[in-house]
Amino acid sequence: MSYLEATDLVRSYEQSSRGLFRKPHKFRALDGVSLKLEKGTTLGIVGESGCGKSTLARVLLGLLDADGGCVTLNGQPTLNLPDTQWRALRRSMQLVYQDAGGALDPRLRVRDQIEEPLHIHNLPLDAVERILVSVGLFSALADRYPHELSGGQLQRVVIARALVLDPELLVLDEPVSALDVSIQAQIVNLLMDLQRDRGLTYLFVSHDLGVVRQISTRVAVMYLGRIVEEAPRAALFANPLHPYTRILIDAVPKPDPSLRRTTRIEIGAPPNPADPPSGCSFHPRCPLATARCTVEPPALRDFGDRRVACHLIKETV
């Protein structure tokens, strides 16, 4: 049994359609997502905007209700729990957002921001200075307001606030995307140190494959609400099996002028999630699509310790 397990998660959104009396259109932001996350490891979730990465993070934390499927933490189901039980469980899982400035209350001092979760859970308020030091900030910053801090410091405060309840699982939704490279590297190092020292488990959502490669133990690639490939970090980057994973990795601009991309990224525009293509939802953009891909959606199949959803992958990989 894994630390966190999600099985067949489904979540739909309604999109208001044109015309007042037409039925709103439903589309699936999560369309049967299953994943396992071992304690003390990091699962990176990558994909283009609109693929359902953030929806997945929010459903796992109970910030959005799932329409179907189940989630277990330490073997205990987490969805649809009574409030008191949910509250106790929720302490062990915390969220860190991309927009650190927006996640903090501009009128509260850093100290009050970090104490707030302690108030909510009726815990003693002695930890603030210690937690600030553990995320690499001077304890004197506790009396500052968010507008007095830099972007990197704000992100450290948000991480401190998530850690103050001593959680086991951190869900990090694009935590470094808004930061400059040098600051990004500082935060990634901090996250790796915290994981080592506290045995934290991370679900790391990002569109930046470079950072995901750095921090993840395993990586899941999402496309239109489904996981299309999931594999150990090294295997995924060295030998991507799904054509979409391959294109994503090729499209990352490599910081080496001698490795200039000579071929074009011929992939076309992402489809409208409200009107997903038939069969494999990637087939209209796939360079290798066959007739079968246009009618039959591929299942996510196991190949050793990786999972791939593609008809073209033969059993003997």
Added chain:
Amino acid sequence: MVLRITSLEVTIDRKKGSPVLPVRGVSFAVEAGQTLALVGESGCGKSMTCLAIAGLLPRRGCVSAGRVVLDGADLAALPTAEAAKLRRRHVASVFQDATGGLNPVRSIGWQVAEAVRLRQGATRAEAGREAVRLLGRVGLPNPELRAKEFPHQFSGGMNQRAMIALAVAGNPRLLVADEATTALDVTVQAQIIDLIADLRDSLGMAVLFVTHDLGLVAQSADHVAVMYAGRVVETAKVSDLFAAPRHPYANGLLKALPHLAPAGGRMATIEGTVPAIDALPPAGCAFAARCNRASEACRTSDPELRGNVACHNPVPLPVNQTVNRYENEKIMA
């Protein structure tokens, strides 16, 4: 040279306190058919430099010193109206937020046609046909139909393509792309980069490409200028900068790239952050406080850009590298 900037200084007046200088003596040049990348962390003055070139500085800002020479005409010295005329004809800008840069109540085709009319003095009918041609040129499928649609019906990548069509209407001499692909997915970003390179080659434009992504610099630029705290601290051919950065800041930026660290290992960082423009050290190099090569001289005198690098203690070249640079220069000459 299409564009040559010499000792550019931008001053911004503030309601309270003394004016600040986000750009403090920047010089560089861009040739036709070439791309110069301007890199650095946020707050280094990259965007202010672009805004000064495009004549779009905020109301309290002005070019307080230096020259912005476009095809031999100094835009900073010309009367505003004349400079504006030259810019309208020859300089085009593309910014990060394409959807915000387009007019929400006009169709895409109308907006591109407006640019054609202003730049080329074409009639409405001609401009409309030219707009459809341009939208096809930037890779928009079904340009005749899509031209009738509005920005909210387009995705971010399509709006950025429309913005580029609008920018290249009338064959500008200079395209300023300020973080033009930052908000886009990697697959879309790769296509926009290819599009800008195609247009540069076929129209012979000079491109000033501002980004904080060194991967993009390696993929798309010919030359690069690294900025820090309102100054250019290093200029180089792209291949030279990536092979052997001389300024400790450029070196630090390259080392901090996630692609270069061993996967799962610790990443190299530059400690600290860019100083705020109103809190620069009174003397010495603005980078000294974060620099691991800083010496006494760095804290007392600000290094000038000498050769390619503004630094008292540049990172030494690897032995064989000296030869390579020399050969590069021979090839350039």
